[in-house]
Amino acid sequence: MIDWMRVNELVDEIGAEDFDEVVELFLMEVDHAIGLLEEGASNPVVVEEQLHFLKGAALNLGFETMAQLCNKGEKAAAARRPDVVSAEEVRQIYASSRAQFERELPKRLAA
Template identity: 35%
Template sequence: MKELQREIGEEDFAEVAAMFLDEMAEALAGLCNATGHAGSDAFHGLRGSALNLGFADFAAACAEAEKLASEGQAVDTDHLNWLYRESVKAFGTDLPAAAA
């Protein structure tokens, strides 16, 4: 997260972080409400956003979900959703108020 903050600047970071968080929350909501197996692309996108914010554990879980999905296996999206929320909580004090 600090690297992203340095790259785009303090002023724009809150907006960009909020965008990543909104996109991840929306994607997860869609995955949790979907019936059937999700494609690996959905988890790939989540992984990229998670890495940009420094959510290492969530990114690792998304990488595993991406692998499972590419093999046609089911993914525990409820666990991913929980891990996302825990990641936001863990980084909450480092995230700008507009993003958290």
């Protein structure tokens, strides 16, 4: 669900002191984008744009399973099928990924 190698790379790239700020910004932006996805669920352009954004954000922070789901939905929306992946599915995978991330991150950073 989480690509911990990517998380470690990001910590190395930006430094441990700035990592918390990046995570906080990620969480705020993802919550906002999922809201926009819910609002525009019937519009293929909005769905494609928001899923593209969410995919990139997820990949940046190592939320691999979420990125895969967003990629699937983005491609479907580009093919005028915005209902293949719902905002609720994205919200659920985000919530479970976030829970795992928050639960395991302290142990992994301490190692």
